[in-house]
Amino acid sequence: MGPTDRTLRGRVAVVGIGETAYYRHGASPDAEFKLALKAILAACNDAGLDPRDIDGFASYSDDRSDASRLAAALGTRRLRAATMQWGGGGGGCCAAVANAAASIVAGLADCVVVFRSLAQGQYGRFGQTTGIDTISGEKAYLMPYGVLAPPQRFAMRVRRFMYEHGVRQEALRAIALASYHHAQANLRAVMHGKPLDPAKYDASRWIAEPFHLYDCCMENDGAAALVLVPEERANEFRHKPVYVLGAAVGSGYRTGAAPHNSPLYASASFETVASDLYRMASLGPSDVGVVQSYENFTGGVVMALAEHGFFKPEEANDFLTLENLIAPSGRLPLNTSGGNLAECYMHGFELVLEAVRQVRGASSNQAARSDVAMVIGGPMVTPVSNLLLGSGGTL
């Protein structure tokens, strides 16, 4: 077997997706672990699969719903793969899929659930940091100065990028507007029925300049899951299979140099990861019809899209307009479910499910070109990850 044989391209397929209702933080009537179970059962039901046939679980960001507890609760016949992606934020939302796919391709497992369950109302909000007396490590150089929660931890990175490339606030705004636009057609979306327009964005309060309120993701309760099987089983299930065309994980040279000492600072961390993805998939940016790009903050999306080659940083102001970013026929329909800003902050896993829907042709904001769908996970953290999904016709 040569190096070119070592690929995920076309080797595994997503055959089921499912999620719970999506709630504002604190509004879930169900415990976090119960949310995980509900999402997994929904994904199995979507596939037409007996949940007892699951033989692996994959997640990220230290998900509290432990694989062995899930296997015991569901009575799966045996557990063969249990992978947790290192790193926080949503940087692992595609890596978890990659790890599950790798487990299958390597022959370790045959039916792996990838999921994220998160009830911020039950375990603490990401946006609040009260209750910490002393702090060590990276955060010790930040928190005493009021650089506490994610908005403050990422605003300076985006500010530097805007400074280096002349990116205007309107570019960030267009990303928020696109997410809210798409959420109005998505009944799952927490912000369904709550449209956003430029005046409302401009008048919204600053969280940490350059982030207005609407540049920041929500905090939610919920769970989402998908089922992966080997390509030879892809057609045994209810829906048209959606194939993994490529995935990549990681970051470039010393991206993890803390605090704020990564050599390439004004970056979303995809310098090396984007090219790895395109190489595995044998595709380029012009082949991609629709993109779901993790929005912790809109500024991270600007950087991530540029690093994936959809435009040069200097072109961001021209490319990032509402018309260009909306389904069905914008130049690059973006975050077509509403994503972290307006559907649900399911830590990016709602974006993976939306990419599957796009390839199936089942999105509430279906893109005109959707045979190849991209997901970009967790800009500005490390490791980050990304994913290309495609229909059978793309293989």
Added chain:
Amino acid sequence: MSGKASATYLPNGLPIPVAEPDGLSAPYWAGLRQSRLLVQRCRYCQTWQFGPEWICHRCHAFDPDWTEVEPRGRIYSWERVWHPSHIALTQHGPYIAVLVELPHVGGVRMVGNLLGDPTQEVVIGADVEGVFEHHPDPPYSLLQWRVV
């Protein structure tokens, strides 16, 4: 409680920095207590390194030396924070955090607050100098910055 709220840039009650259980950053925090800025420099290849690590990332020599440097630099990036992410900041109003690059220390960067009017215009590239901010109880020190 001292009641001397103006002695520090931000109110009391934010997390207090302490060295890790393994002591990696202890010399840095002890240095700030004495109004000295210490940064790691490899004694073999002279590479500067911040934050600290047990190894030089360039030549892999262990335990880089702690070297005193002049606390001056230039603003590399900044943010003005309005939303209180901690109860100690409720009703406090905006404050500025800056990322300062130290060109004479291999370009390492440090985060601090920019002293002065929190609504001031901030210019990337502006020269700044360090100001040691000592907290009495419990005792710890921070490094703040002001435009020169």
